[in-house]
Amino acid sequence: MPILNKVKAIVLFKRLATFAVYYLSNTLKDLGIMETAMLQIQKLSFSYGKKRMLFRDFSLDIEAGKVIGLLGKNGTGKSTLLYLMCGLLRPKKGSILFKGVDVWRHCPDLLSDMYLLPEEFMLPSLRLKEFVCLNAPFYPRFSDEILRSCLRDFNLDSDIHLGELSMGQKKKVRMSFALATNTRLLLMDEPTNGLDIPSKSQFRKVMATGMNDEKTVVISTHQVRDVDRILDHIIVIDEAELLLNQSVSKVMEKLFFAEQEVNAPANEALYMQPSVYGNSVILPNATGEDSVLNLEILFNALFEAREKIQRLFNE
Amino acid sequence: MKNSFSIMRFAMLLRHDLLGDWKRNLWYFVCLYSVMTLAGLMFMGNALSPSHINPATAFHDYAVRMFVFLSVFVFAMWGLALSGVMFPANTREKQIAYLMLPATRAEKFVSRLVIVVLGPCIMLVAAALCMEFTRQLFVWVSAGEEYFSGNLFHEIMVHFRDNFSGARANVSAFVTILYAWSLSCFLLGGNIWHRRPFLKTLSVLTLFNYVAVMTTDSIFERNRGYFAENLATVEQVTVFLIHCLQSLFV
Numbered sequence: 001m002p003i004l005n006k007v008k009a010i011v012l013f014k015r016l017a018t019f020a021v022y023y024l025s026n027t028l029k030d031l032g033i034m035e036t037a038m039l040q041i042q043k044l045s046f047s048y049g050k051k052r053m054l055f056r057d058f059s060l061d062i063e064a065g066k067v068i069g070l071l072g073k074n075g076t077g078k079s080t081l082l083y084l085m086c087g088l089l090r091p092k093k094g095s096i097l098f099k100g101v102d103v104w105r106h107c108p109d110l111l112s113d114m115y116l117l118p119e120e121f122m123l124p125s126l127r128l129k130e131f132v133c134l135n136a137p138f139y140p141r142f143s144d145e146i147l148r149s150c151l152r153d154f155n156l157d158s159d160i161h162l163g164e165l166s167m168g169q170k171k172k173v174r175m176s177f178a179l180a181t182n183t184r185l186l187l188m189d190e191p192t193n194g195l196d197i198p199s200k201s202q203f204r205k206v207m208a209t210g211m212n213d214e215k216t217v218v219i220s221t222h223q224v225r226d227v228d229r230i231l232d233h234i235i236v237i238d239e240a241e242l243l244l245n246q247s248v249s250k251v252m253e254k255l256f257f258a259e260q261e262v263n264a265p266a267n268e269a270l271y272m273q274p275s276v277y278g279n280s281v282i283l284p285n286a287t288g289e290d291s292v293l294n295l296e297i298l299f300n301a302l303f304e305a306r307e308k309i310q311r312l313f314n315e
Numbered sequence: 316m317k318n319s320f321s322i323m324r325f326a327m328l329l330r331h332d333l334l335g336d337w338k339r340n341l342w343y344f345v346c347l348y349s350v351m352t353l354a355g356l357m358f359m360g361n362a363l364s365p366s367h368i369n370p371a372t373a374f375h376d377y378a379v380r381m382f383v384f385l386s387v388f389v390f391a392m393w394g395l396a397l398s399g400v401m402f403p404a405n406t407r408e409k410q411i412a413y414l415m416l417p418a419t420r421a422e423k424f425v426s427r428l429v430i431v432v433l434g435p436c437i438m439l440v441a442a443a444l445c446m447e448f449t450r451q452l453f454v455w456v457s458a459g460e461e462y463f464s465g466n467l468f469h470e471i472m473v474h475f476r477d478n479f480s481g482a483r484a485n486v487s488a489f490v491t492i493l494y495a496w497s498l499s500c501f502l503l504g505g506n507i508w509h510r511r512p513f514l515k516t517l518s519v520l521t522l523f524n525y526v527a528v529m530t531t532d533s534i535f536e537r538n539r540g541y542f543a544e545n546l547a548t549v550e551q552v553t554v555f556l557i558h559c560l561q562s563l564f565v
Binding site for chain 1: 324334406414
């Protein structure tokens with residue numbers, strides 16, 4: 001009997017301790033004292049089969065409430081990283097934690113709080129209402145209102161048959177559904193591929209209206225012009241290396257984007273490339289002046305003048 | 316949200332799988348019903364032809380033919396359904412969508428298992444009842460009432476009881492085990508091959524059976540004396556095979 005009491009006491013103590021740790025960490029998070037990332041990638045190593053390593057000891061923290069642009073050249077592993085983030089692929093080494101839980105565990109709790117919009121997908125041959133009726137119950141925070149609003153923004157009727165839509169329209173429907181799920185993490189792989197020019201601006205509007213402080217959207221794309229106005233944070237990867245991981249405000253604080261005439265002096269320019277007006281240049285932002293982010297030139301600069309740019313951010 | 320097995324989520328998943336693919340399920344049922352009905356009417360027409368008709372045994376002969384046909388047909392259709400166990404994940408896009416669905420792996424697997432094991436059972440029973448109803452309607456309309464107005468499934472059961480019970484119980488048990496084993500191969504095939512799993516499994520099963528028959532034949536040929544003495548009847552062969560199977564596991 002005394003042994004049983006001892007075991008009971010230990011169990012009770014463990015439960016109390018767990019509760020105390022949980023309560024304390026939540027209080028610290030609420031007070032903003034303890035900053036925790038929504039998604040943590042820790043020392044990730046990954047390769048397809050026995051091919052060369054796509055990621056080696058790759059670490060990255062993704063904070064909540066931001067629209068993050070995941071940029072990189074073709075074949076650098078952007079989509080792979082997205083699939084790793086949602087647990088579709090298993091890391092060879094390291095771990096990926098979403099809300100502190102390993103994504104590879106495929107817990108329904110985690111899956112109902114993340115949504116992946118792949119570049120290519122299939123929609124069943126159903127009416128939209130039926131599709132929503134079958135899929136929405138899996139997402140506890142699904143909002144019909146957001147769905148209707150997004151469809152309206154995309155100029156789509158809510159009474160449509162998914163089998164009769166074009167690829168671009170299907171993408172818009174899937175995007176609207178993804179935003180309506182209200183998941184904390186939304187992963188989008190090349191969302192603007194297949195969209196026409198008006199739809200790309202509609203996409204930016206939908207993204208802006210569908211965002212809130214709890215939501216994090218990771219957009220993997222190489223079409224930087226489509227997303228440059230909606231991003232809060234930029235991540236550029238190349239050969240499994242993190243070339244840039246900065247907020248847009250930090251980028252604008254450090255860099256000045258300008259257009260110059262061909263003959264204008266460019267001694268201070270960190271990077272320069274020809275444009276229709278003359279030259280597009282990136283200069284160090286010494287005066288804290290505002291400029292318009294040119295993601296395309298920044299992307300090119302990171303490959304051509306990597307050290308100069310990185311040095312500026314490390315200062 | 317519960318991360319262990321949840322009945323609610325499981326029900327949602329079943330609904331998602333069944334209704335999300337209702338056209339395929341409907342086609343499956345229509346195919347079952349139409350082929351069974353067509354075969355039922357054709358065999359009846361054949362039995363009714365003046366050269367074959369024997370009033371005393373016409374219905375029984377018809378039931379036996381239908382029994383043989385249904386055994387093969389049900390095997391093929393059930394195999395087809397079982398090989399589609401991974402149908403919601405047979406392309407990369409569908410695989411991603413299915414894996415990202417918020418449910419546990421166990422819930423997803425059990426849901427698929429229920430759909431491919433119980434689903435065809437229910438559809439087969441429903442299609443068989445519809446077929447029998449259509450047949451009775453046809454018999455009533457045509458002149459075959461005299462011979463074929465009896466209950467087909469009752470007649471099949473009587474035939475089964477008379478031929479596969481008592482002394483032949485071992486044979487029926489062995490055939491049932493083989494039937495179930497072969498069907499389970501389709502389930503395995505469906506997990507291995509995501510494209511054309513039915514045809515691939517059927518090919519492998521046919522090849523395997525061919526090799527097994529050839530090997531057995533060769534063994535029998537070499538030990539003709541022993542087998543002639545100890546395995547003269549079907550029952551003896553069956554008991555021998557069951558003992559062989561037992562020795563593999565015990």
